[in-house]
Amino acid sequence: MxxxxxxxxxxxxxxxxxxxxxxxxxxxxxxxxxxxxxxxxxxxxxxxxxxxxxxxxxxxxxxxxxxxxxxxxxxxxxxxxxxxxxxxxxxxxxxxxxxxxxxxxxxxxxxxxxxxxxxxxxxxxxxxxxxxxxxxxxAAGGQGAPLVGLVDLLWLRGRPGVPVALNLGGIANVTVPRGPAGPSAFDTGPANALIDAAVTHLTGGRLDHDRDGRIAAAGVVHPVLLRRLLDEPYYALSPPKTTGKELFNGAYLRAALEGLGPLAGRDVVATVTELTARTVAEAVRSHGATEVIASGGGVRNPTLMARLRAALGEVPLRVSDDLGLPAADKEAHAFAVLGWLTLHGLAGTEPGCTGARGPSVxxxxxxxxxxxxxxxxxxxxxxxxxxxxxxxxxxxxxxxx
The missing domain is CATH 3.30.420.40 (ATPase, nucleotide binding domain)
Known part of the structure; x- marks a missing residue:
């Protein structure tokens, strides 16, 4: 088909x-x-x-x-x-x-x-x-996101240790196939959302993203701003959990900047890039990850990937291309699989990944x-x-x- x-x-x-x-x-x-x-x-x-x-x-x-x-x-x-x-x-x-x-x-x-x-x-x-x-x-009591958890479970089955699938879109989400309570999937927080918001705001809309991570690479992390952002209560919630631009948007970032005085735009972009790296790394380390396999638009940001590697320490960071799946295509292929399951009358969810009462077509x-x-x-x-x-x-x- x-x-x-x-x-x-x-x-x-x-x-x-x-x-x-x-x-x-x-x-x-x-x-x-x-x-x-x-x-x-x-x-x-x-x-x-x-x-x-x-x-x-x-x-x-x-x-x-x-x-x-x-x-x-x-x-x-x-x-x-x-x-x-x-x-x-x-x-x-x-x-x-x-x-x-x-x-x-x-x-x-x-x-x-x-x-x-x-x-x-x-x-x-x-x-x-x-x-x-x-x-x-x-409707079945689930989070409705991340929805590719079942596809990730099928894809990672048989890999040793605790492989974690990571998608770096506007929001970062992970699938953990094995854990004390079984498989899980959840949004870790922003991936590109706040990076894009910072670039758009600081360039007056002239740019809408940090191409090749060049702006972040030229800046330094502002420790007070980073601490404010890390204090977001969402990060302390237990999975299953989901979030989006309803929370992590330009207004959210502007509120975090209040009272800090003038900051160089490149430093703001560097700080929110570090935020993504740290929150992703903390989430996967807390679940015992032995490797992280990344996909999504964020893998084309070398500054973000370098900071994520640093934050992960000894946990290897790979891209899905290494496993035969082009990183840019992964989500589209995952939804193709979910639709195939639907047409065959088969469930497309794993309750442990979304928190639903049971699997759903x-x-x-x-x-x-x-x-x-x-x-x-x-x-x-x-x-x-x-x-x-x-x-x-x-x-x-x-x-x-």
Missing amino acids: RVIGVLSGTSHDAVDAAAAELVPDGRTLLLTPLGRIGSGYPADLRDELAAALPPAATTMRQVCALDTRIGQAFAAVADRANRELCGGRADLVVSHGQTVYHWVQDGLVRGTLQLGQPAWIAERTGCPVVSDLRARDV LGSITPGRHRLRLPPPVPVPERLAFVAPPSGAPPSGAQHR
């Missing part, structure tokens, strides 16, 4: 799609990457999205317009992926959508909202679409152009294995943060 995973992360700068051939082989699910493409959001759409995100106020008209325009943007990228990576023969599109709000109250997730109307994707591509994957886990299915035909039953996968792409497979497209 050829499946396309489409998503836009919490940096909300682009839509990425990764295509894969998924074939069950007994209890192993074989994933052959077929390539990746990406496209930045149109500038006016990104501005409209940023203006509507917390802590800003918004209107139902804006929400409706964003749902439509994001759906159309996802549809365009999915259609390209189908044509360029799957030869027009994709069987399924799995859309994560664009997270705009994750409602956390008193440590519990009350709801979650991803925009990007799947009907536009189904209409444009003709493929059935699995979407809105997080809501079912929330995730998402909703929007039929494509033709009659919806569900595939025959297959054994529940116990392992995910990556197969080298065939010779001559289309290369991955331009990478986006």
Whole structure:
């Protein structure tokens, strides 16, 4: 089955799609990457999205317009992926959508909202679409995030020690396959979220991220600011736990800077980069990690990766490319697997990773152009294995943060 995973992360700068051939082989699910493409959001759409995100106020008209325009943007990228990576023969599109709000109250997730109307994707591509994957886990009492925990468990099964999967997106999240209470997954705190917020604020919007970590590399960590940021109560919460830009945003950073006097912009960026490294390292060390395998946009920030290596000490830090999975493609492939599980009527969650009452079949299915035909039953996968792409497979497209 050829499946396309489409998503836009919490940096909300682009839509990425990764295509894969998924074939069950007994209890192993074989994933052959077929390539990746990406496209930045149109500038006016990104501005409209940023203006509507917390802590800003918004209107139902804006929400409706964003749902439509994001759906159309996802549809365009999915259609390209189908044509360029799957030869027009994709069987399924799995859309994560664009997270705009994750409602956390008193440590519990009350709801979650991803925009990007799947009907536009189904209409444009003709493929059935699995979407809105997080809501079912929330309804079952789970955090709804990180949602790739089960995929990480299948992927890391059989590795010695305590391997930890780390994703460095806007928010950093980890999956720990083994522990005293079983597997767990949780958000450690900000990854790129506060780095991006600092760069955007300090350059007046001229830049929106620290390309290649150059700004942080030129600065020094401000100890008082770092201490203020580390005092955030979220870090002391026990997993399962989840967070987002509802907490870690530009307003949050500006509040932390109050009363500190003038600080060099490069020092602020260096400090929030160190914050990410320290909070990630503390989280994985407390769970007995013997190796950390990183993916996501943050792995392309050499300053962040160097500080994370320093903070981890003797715990090795690798990137998922070392295990055959391109770091930029990992989340899109993970959601492709989750959609494949949904279409086969199989659960896509591990309760220990999300805190749900039990496992859930995730998402909703929007039929494509033709009659919806569900595939025959297959054994529940116990392992995910990556197969080298065939010779001559289309290369991955331009990478986006």
